[in-house]
Amino acid sequence: MHRLGYIVSDGFQLMALATQAVFEMANHLAGRPCYDLACYSAAGGLVMSSSGIPLSTRALGAATQADTWLVAGVLDPLAHEPDEAVLKLLRRALRHARRVAGLCTGSFVLARAGLLDGRRATTHWAHAAALQARHPRVRVEPDRIHVVDGPIWTSAGMSAALDLALALVDRDLGPEVATGVAHRLVMPQRRLGGQSQHAELLRVAPKSDRIQQALEHARTHLKQPLSVETLAEVARLSPRQFSRVFTAETGSSPARAVEGLRLEAARLMIEQSRHPLDVVARETGFRDRRHLREAYLRKFGVPPQLSRRSARGAGPAGTDGR
Structure with missing residues (x-):
């Protein structure tokens, strides 16, 4: 007990x-x-x-x-x-x-x-x-x-x-x-300790359904190429109009928002699985592990390997509380 x-x-x-x-x-x-x-x-x-x-x-x-x-x-x-x-x-x-x-x-x-x-x-x-x-x-x-x-x-x-x-x-x-x-308890997912307090979709926070649909499409198709043309088609807008509306509503370019979604997904895979970085890069839409590492460092300030070790709970004395 x-x-x-x-x-x-x-x-x-x-x-x-x-x-x-x-x-x-x-x-x-x-x-x-x-x-x-x-x-x-x-x-x-x-x-x-x-x-x-x-x-x-x-x-x-x-x-x-x-x-x-x-x-x-x-x-x-x-x-x-x-x-x-x-x-x-x-x-x-x-x-x-x-x-x-x-x-x-x-x-x-x-x-x-x-x-x-x-x-x-x-x-x-x-x-x-x-x-x-x-x-x-x-x-x-x-x-x-x-x-x-x-x-x-x-x-x-x-x-x-x-x-x-x-x-x-x-x-x-x-x-x-x-x-x-x-x-x-009808919780949509079990968030592990290493997960960020700020989901990328909440940070971007689009105002219209069309931009929201494009972002949701991107989130569920990270492995695929996600060009402005592809997302504009989902939003039923011309590429030029889509880029303008997207930036006005989110304060971010489509490319930067997609990279944010990819990095968020990559960080979850890195911290919650044992997949090699090559696999993580491929599953989240990065060209290769080098491309993933560069973007990861730029976003989080630490390399993926350090993020993985930290998420496993190693404290100052090398203990995770077990």
């Missing part, structure tokens, strides 16, 4: 509690009570969420224990000062618990307790720079869905906490159960 303790404080975000559905469904699919959940706060009693909904909690005490602690985030982490009882428990948990997780801006609480010093971590993209500035000893990775560094787990913002919860289930019960949970 895995005992999970959620730590909340006034102004916590309810989205953190959505992760409890992941563990509830894991119990259901496993056919046995694999997870036991409880919510805690420094003093116990009712704690008000940022949306005004109260939550009944247990008080933290010297004898309070859990296998995994999960700290909920707040809307403004810079204005939030964690209770000393919470910080003491987290420092003790690093020695006695199996794992400690910061959900969204819960990473700030872990950093305040000193748990992230010298470690890799992430948080909501809008607060990543502030986390790095306030805690310079933390190795902030601002564009990760979640990061595992030894016993410390941190997630990006909002829905990324669900991905971290699924990763916990994967670690505890195996990928088949985790995938089954994602399917039951």
